[in-house]
Amino acid sequence: MRLIARRLVTIGLTFLVIVTLIFLLLRLTPGGPFDGERALPPEVEANLRAAYHLDKPLVEQYGRYLASLLQGDLGPSFRQKDFTVNELVAQGLPVSLMVGACALVLALFLGMLTGTLAALQPGQLIDVALMGLINLGLAIPGIIIAPICVLVFAVLLGWLPAGGVGTPQHYLLPIIAAALPYAAAIARLWRGAVLEALGEPHVLTARAKGLPRSRLLLRHVFPVAAIPLVSWLSPLAAGLLTGTVVVEQVFELPGIGRYFVQAAINRDYTLVMGVALVFAAMILVFNFCVDMAYRLLDPRIRI
């Protein structure tokens, strides 16, 4: 219990540090958010700055931002005048979360399946073939997988829509495209982990006692092999986030990744900051869950 409380405090502090860093980074940037193609008349710009409290001292701006953040308010979007950042995040987040979560599940399923198949006959034909496929998969990034999926399944075969939203079918290709690169990475890791677990003394004992293979795998091998996989899930989640940003761009999905890229191109400070904080918060929470799962799985580090 004390450990959990301590982790939560650390997470809160980390988040505060991230908020401060991003705030300072964006505020100290040369060039304001209103530097457009046309120069604004000075009075208009002064009014705009006053409206967004940009004329106040930095400390006061920071205080205001923290205060509104505590109430869950990420402020107005500088560029999309009719929307607040909250509204944009509320629109985009469900789409991104859905695609990301489904892709994570699919990647885990595909990766563990191929990894197990390869590990059961190391050095045999099936292992060599699967490892070749996995190594190839590791070299193909999402920016290639996604357009090629569109080209093959939408343009040539016409099975699935190429982009946009509407029916559940619209999400199928994006999820597959986001999952495939990570499925390869998981498969490689899982093969190694299963191979190692198969050599453990307790597995050899169970084998010698004549346990059926399915029971051996489920009861004795997978729980041990899951430990390195779980500890690797946090960098994976961070990578998957990058993947969904690309996929949202290619398939024109209205997720927050797409807003994020748009905001970066438009230099929409508040929106960039808002989305960055949402991403950071999600990662921190996910890491916390992974950490807890890790402790549950591996009794050796339960202190």
Next chain:
Amino acid sequence: MTSRLTQTLFGSATAWVMTALLCSIVVFVMMVPLLSGWEAETVDWDALESPPSASHWFGTDLAGRDLLTRIAEGGRLSLGIAILSTAISVLIGVPYGALAGYLGGRVDQWMMRLVDTLYALPFILVVILLVVVVGRNTWLLFAGLGAVYWLDIARIVRGQTLRIRSAGYIAAARGMGASTRWIVLRHLLPNVAGIALVYATLTVPGIVLAESFPSFLGLGVQEPAASWGVLIADGAANMEAAPWTLLYPAFFLVVTVWTLNMLGDRLRDALDPHLAHR
């Protein structure tokens, strides 16, 4: 070490193929712009978006630019960025890891906690923040990539340093009155160098991939300069009318990353037996 190195690079048929492939990619990106007869930015008005032909082996893009030349130029940029950023990541990662490992204790714990925290940050977040702060700038992209990719090297170097620090021969050297400077220069660095080299090799393909993401999103390398990421973005936008503009650059990116990954893995297995089966 040298013999094991040559053994790894030329020891088997697969290794030969990998090394040959890598060399031919390097020769390709260096020589083609000189020999193709086209310049990367020259527009051939008679062949806008034309499929592969005798005068344009890989076809042309929407603006009539020779794809073969552009891919080679893009390769120069992509590989150049990757090598520079890898150098940056080695320059940060090796001293950081060695320091953490050598100092040990509390300092080590805090230094490694920082690494763990940074590990969980999505790379795209860092890049996008950088883009907002300083605008789209290729040089900054190098710095940003190097600043993200030193983490692996720092971790590995720290582990190796920890192991060496407690080794018997270090204690013996110290017992005979060797200075810290001597120990670091004569014992620590040579032992860490091999592993750092291996992980640097593995960092190069990682950065080739990482660079392609922001460039694909329009946040990295900017037209008319082209990295492979930019060319793939271009190709993806026109793939229905001109699929070759997507397929050729994608092919080169995949083959390069694949070869580098395979060679890096083999090097690691050869030079770092402790980690071979992890």
